[in-house]
Amino acid sequence: xxxxxxxxxxxxxxTALDGVDLEVGAGEMVALVxxxxxxxxxxxxxxxxxxxxxxxRVSTEGRFAHVPEGRQLFGDLSVEDNLRLGAWKxxxxxxxxxxxxLPDLEGLRGRRAGALSGGQQQMVAVGRxxxxxxxxxxxxxxxxxxxxxxxxxxxxxxxxxxxxxGMAVLLIEQNARLAFEVCSRAYVLEAGRVVTAGACDxxxxxxxxxxxxxxxxxxx
Amino acid sequence: MIALLAHIVSGLAIGCGFALVGSGLVAVYRxxxxxxxxxxxxxxxxxxxxxxxxxxxxxxxAAELLAVAVAAAVGAVTGLLALGRPxxxxxxxxxxxxxxxxxxxxxxxxxxxxxxxxxPGLPGMTSxxxxxxxxxxLLVIGVTAVVFLALWLFLxxxxxxxxLTACASNPYxxxxxGIPVARMAQFAFVLAGVLGGVAGVLVAPLRPxxxxxxxxxxxxxFAAAVLGGLTRPMVALAGGVLLGVVEALVAGxxxxxxQTTVALVVMLAVMIWHAARRPSLHxxxxx
Numbered sequence: 179x180x181x182x183x184x185x186x187x188x189x190x191x192x193t194a195l196d197g198v199d200l201e202v203g204a205g206e207m208v209a210l211v212x213x214x215x216x217x218x219x220x221x222x223x224x225x226x227x228x229x230x231x232x233x234x235r236v237s238t239e240g241r242f243a244h245v246p247e248g249r250q251l252f253g254d255l256s257v258e259d260n261l262r263l264g265a266w267k268x269x270x271x272x273x274x275x276x277x278x279x280l281p282d283l284e285g286l287r288g289r290r291a292g293a294l295s296g297g298q299q300q301m302v303a304v305g306r307x308x309x310x311x312x313x314x315x316x317x318x319x320x321x322x323x324x325x326x327x328x329x330x331x332x333x334x335x336x337x338x339x340x341x342x343x344g345m346a347v348l349l350i351e352q353n354a355r356l357a358f359e360v361c362s363r364a365y366v367l368e369a370g371r372v373v374t375a376g377a378c379d380x381x382x383x384x385x386x387x388x389x390x391x392x393x394x395x396x397x398x
Numbered sequence: 399m400i401a402l403l404a405h406i407v408s409g410l411a412i413g414c415g416f417a418l419v420g421s422g423l424v425a426v427y428r429x430x431x432x433x434x435x436x437x438x439x440x441x442x443x444x445x446x447x448x449x450x451x452x453x454x455x456x457x458x459x460a461a462e463l464l465a466v467a468v469a470a471a472v473g474a475v476t477g478l479l480a481l482g483r484p485x486x487x488x489x490x491x492x493x494x495x496x497x498x499x500x501x502x503x504x505x506x507x508x509x510x511x512x513x514x515x516x517x518p519g520l521p522g523m524t525s526x527x528x529x530x531x532x533x534x535x536l537l538v539i540g541v542t543a544v545v546f547l548a549l550w551l552f553l554x555x556x557x558x559x560x561x562l563t564a565c566a567s568n569p570y571x572x573x574x575x576g577i578p579v580a581r582m583a584q585f586a587f588v589l590a591g592v593l594g595g596v597a598g599v600l601v602a603p604l605r606p607x608x609x610x611x612x613x614x615x616x617x618x619x620f621a622a623a624v625l626g627g628l629t630r631p632m633v634a635l636a637g638g639v640l641l642g643v644v645e646a647l648v649a650g651x652x653x654x655x656x657q658t659t660v661a662l663v664v665m666l667a668v669m670i671w672h673a674a675r676r677p678s679l680h681x682x683x684x685x
Contacts, residue, residue, distance in 0.1 A: 223574075226573070226574050227573070228573050228574060244574050246570070246571060250571035251571065252563070252564040252567045252568055252571060253567055253568070254563060255560060255563060255564060255567065259560050259564075262560075263557075263564050263572075263575055263577065264575055266561065266575055266576045267576040306575065310575075
């Protein structure tokens with residue numbers, strides 16, 4: 179669903195991504211982890227077409243949607259307007275199917291998005307992306323600044339959409355422990371390069387990754 | 399008392415012109431971050447075209463609509479020149495709009511000559527609360543009210559209007575969501591052309607228009623628009639009307655030579671008062 183080959187992205191003279199290869203297959207749930215500034219968000223922005231690659235190739239199959247880092251809602255518009263604008267590229271702008279997945283949103287539909295709590299805003303951001311009826315969804319830093327319970331809840335929804343509806347997910351996370359729990363494969367990005375990739379349980383056992391991102395040994 | 403009301407009505411009418419020019423500035427700025435210095439020129443194009451079309455024997459109504467259409471087309475061309483190249487910085491685009499405005503002087507002089515032109519407008523007087531007022535003044539106020547109502551409904555009730563607000567509120571999120579931000583910016587320029595064209599068509603019967611009348615219009619329109627942080631069309635309406643009325647009162651009771659100066663000082667005072675009331679200046683895009 180997502181194919182990235184030899185991707186190079188530069189901001190002026192700085193190289194943000196330096197020859198990255200990545201693939202997400204149909205129905206897969208894949209994690210992309212790495213420290214701040216590793217180039218994770220740049221990678222998804224390139225998939226969205228917001229950032230242009232200097233060289234290499236990115237392609238997405240089917241409908242692609244993106245939950246950007248920091249929620250990035252249309253703060254002055256209502257929750258329902260935010261959702262409906264997520265459906266710009268598809269005909270069906272009825273948010274009912276999203277209310278089915280995230281029922282809490284229905285109660286917030288008339289509220290100004292900018293006035294919601296962080297957790298609620300993240301829910302709106304996920305809902306807005308789901309409005310595009312994506313075949314593959316990239317979620318950038320879902321857990322950033324949110325309480326663990328709220329994160330668990332949102333992740334559960336994503337896992338359900340992945341398992342039940344076959345929606346492929348690329349989960350970009352600084353919180354590798356969380357990402358490894360729910361994804362089957364993972365890529366570790368550091369300073370614009372993929373330093374290691376593989377099955378999550380193997381990566382979690384590998385001491386280097388475990389030390390760097392999971393804060394020591396962790397049970398798979 | 400009668401004189402006061404008459405001054406107020408005429409001030410409202412001319413203020414509506416400022417408000418329309420100001421809202422055109424807002425339409426472009428809130429989506430693109432560009433202050434469109436060609437906005438006054440759109441109004442001049444509208445006014446001069448209306449005068450030419452009427453001179454050519456086209457009926458009232460049709461001539462004015464046609465003039466607004468020309469202004470919209472000029473808006474589209476300005477937008478293409480200013481933002482046609484992807485990734486143009488707002489400051490660069492601003493300079494381009496300034497250049498387009500100057501270039502337009504040459505074109506306007508070549509096409510329409512350099513003598514001021516006026517259009518007949520709606521003839522005759524009528525009585526409002528016992529005060530004799532020009533019927534054209536009432537027409538200007540009425541049309542402006544309808545245009546602003548339509549603008550408000552468009553921005554707050556339609557999908558396209560909300561998408562425009564979305565581009566203004568968070569351009570990055572709009573792009574991520576798949577909203578074609580560049581095309582929406584072009585659309586904003588067309589909208590600005592329409593608003594400017596309407597202003598020109600309405601104002602031409604009140605103040606004869608020449609190729610360089612855009613300076614007065616843009617100065618007043620900008621003052622009106624800045625009042626709402628360049629992002630709020632309804633505040634631009636209030637600002638424009640306030641400017642117009644203050645000018646008319648200064649001209650009526652004082653010295654007409656100072657009307658613009660006094661109006662702009664009043665505007666400055668309102669802005670300072672406004673800023674003092676909200677100490678933390680933050681950008682917010684509301685309708």
